Amino acid sequence: MTIVLIVFMPFGLGTLPSGFLCVVLYRRRRPASHLTVGMGARLGALTGVLSFGVLAAILALWTAFRSGKEIHDAILSRIQQYSAQSSYPSVQQAMDLLNTPEGFTFFMIFSLVMALIAFMIFSSLGGAIGAFLLHRKDGDKPNGGRPRPENT
Numbered sequence: 207m208t209i210v211l212i213v214f215m216p217f218g219l220g221t222l223p224s225g226f227l228c229v230v231l232y233r234r235r236r237p238a239s240h241l242t243v244g245m246g247a248r249l250g251a252l253t254g255v256l257s258f259g260v261l262a263a264i265l266a267l268w269t270a271f272r273s274g275k276e277i278h279d280a281i282l283s284r285i286q287q288y289s290a291q292s293s294y295p296s297v298q299q300a301m302d303l304l305n306t307p308e309g310f311t312f313f314m315i316f317s318l319v320m321a322l323i324a325f326m327i328f329s330s331l332g333g334a335i336g337a338f339l340l341h342r343k344d345g346d347k348p349n350g351g352r353p354r355p356e357n358t
Contacts, residue, residue, distance in 0.1 A: 221257050221325050225250030225332025233340055243337045250333020254325035261321070278310060 229246045233239075269277060282304060289297045303309035 221254050221329040222332040224257055225253050225329035225334075226336035227332075228253040228329075229333050229336030229340060241337050241340070243334045243341075246337025247330040247334040250329040250331065250336070251326045252329075253333065254327070254329030255322070257329065258322045258325040261325075262318070281310075 225246075228249050229241065232249055233241060285304060286301065289301055304313055
């Protein structure tokens with residue numbers, strides 16, 4: 207679990223400002239709209255899903271141009287470096303599981319699902335913060351909160 211967080215944390219923290227930026231761009235496009243914190247969080251979550259899609263596409267391209275054994279060995283060597291520092295016997299059991307094809311497949315799918323959840327959480331948080339900080343009261347709306355005059 208901590209390995210997944212260590213590997214995907216820079217991407218997850220990068221989605222926090224992307225959720226905020228999504229709300230800023232939405233406010234710029236629709237200045238008269240009333241954007242609540244919940245709507246900002248939903249916009250941020252959508253940004254997180256799209257960001258994860260970009261990451262998944264990059265990983266798919268990376269995997270397409272490398273051999274499966276090379277990727278497997280690189281990930282296992284990285285995990286073994288972290289597990290060598292641990293004194294828990296369950297870590298060795300987990301390493302034995304990762305050496306099997308089924309265990310490695312489960313680890314990769316679990317990692318991607320956790321990354322998707324992290325992207326959505328961080329982006330939602332950024333969107334909610336953006337909506338909270340950029341919240342306008344009715345008097346702060348363009349045109350003083352009055353409706354636009356109709357073109358007749």
